[in-house]
Amino acid sequence: MPSVEQPAHVSARTRVRAELTREIVETARRQLAVGGAAGLSLRAVARELGMVSSAVYRYVPSRDDLLTRLIIEAYDALGAAAEAAEVGVPRDDLLGRFRAITRAVRGWAVAHPHEYALVYGSPVPGYRAPEDTIGPATRVPALLIAVLADAVAAGWTERTPAVSVPKAVRRAIAPVRGSFPPQVTDDLLVRGLMAWTYLFGAVSFEVFGHRHNVVDDGAAFFDHEMARIATMLGLLT
Amino acid sequence: MPSVEQPAHVSARTRVRAELTREIVETARRQLAVGGAAGLSLRAVARELGMVSSAVYRYVPSRDDLLTRLIIEAYDALGAAAEAAEVGVPRDDLLGRFRAITRAVRGWAVAHPHEYALVYGSPVPGYRAPEDTIGPATRVPALLIAVLADAVAAGWTERTPAVSVPKAVRRAIAPVRGSFPPQVTDDLLVRGLMAWTYLFGAVSFEVFGHRHNVVDDGAAFFDHEMARIATMLGLLT
DNA sequence: TGTACATCAGTGAACGCGCGTTCACTGATGTAC
């Protein structure tokens, strides 16, 4: 039952348009490897696709808009990878879920270093990320928050000796307090933020080359450091 | 007693040359804020100094060389800030030294975000850092290693319950094993690497904007998270 | 089913700007006798 706005038969033109738009974004994504975000060029994308540079403006309104799409796609791809890994673990295996999430993040980042750099590296000069990037950016944190919430439900608070959180720190984390269920204590919230910080700190160090001549086997060291972080979180005894 | 190579009287030309070279490097450093490393331009530097673009080649052999100087200077400035803060703390106050180092790193990074991004952000595409950057890059790690070594001398190993380090991890950290005194156990070495990773992970998150709408008072939260890391290190009970 | 019109894709030229680097040259500064 086709509505007036959405005809049942999608015209060939529309299909081709969607496909070409995808090709443009994917070509741009591949070109990130050459010159990074700052070097992203509509003309280079057009050239690779065999079209004249002005033609891409039929599909993408500007260079900055293309960059925004790439950022959103990177966050989404990373989030999807983490979700796909986590969903396969039994809900009550909190340590398993944590390990699945963090391994997926590292795996994706190592496999897509330039897209990772786009979102977790230096901010692109002169570019201001619009609101649309917020949602995709929170997919990984949302997974971690869910693990913490389930830990509380499973008796985390009774099992773990609390570390006190000073008033100044409680005030400092006020903006994010609302993103956590109220049962998550300030102590656990801080541990969660630290695990999040550590995860991306470790991945960034590896992807950006700061572990060259320091750590040989990135995966082995990552598993070990993350096990220690899981202990800090109280997911592992 | 002037040697043959180094005459006692330094010619005006030589002095002016050194001064202008400094001005070029400092102008370039300031311009990092505008376009980042990828946008660094010899022509823009020349323009700001009121000279013709070809003239800067009397002082700097190429754009990449200028970039290398900026990277070295950034590492050196960060290292100097950390050293200056740490040297004022009594040698036996290990926690105080750790806190001084980490606060200095954060303070410098927050005050110089673009220089920080130059060395700890995304690698500059198409640029390969030469060997000369290694020394300056290790000044902060060297301070941290010294704290760990002194901790061992002060009885750390007897005081702290050891966490076992799997064989694969011991192999993974082989490259850096030689940078630590042999008294530093593998367990402590791993903790040290993790503290180092966490320090720059936290600073990068803050400087690169990933704590927007998450943490309000960066300094207060940083002090708290670093206190917890100090506990993990066994510097604080 | 056929025709008239509107919509869209893609072209090619242009605007106005940027860049790194080289090179022949002028004129000033420093050095050796």
Add this chain to the structure above:
DNA sequence: TGTACATCAGTGAACGCGCGTTCACTGATGTAC
């Protein structure tokens, strides 16, 4: 102390390249009657 020569700083033009974006235009595809 004065002169001759060598060294260096800075100029201006040029090479050859890149970029984002706009605009008038052609020709193909889709839509409504």
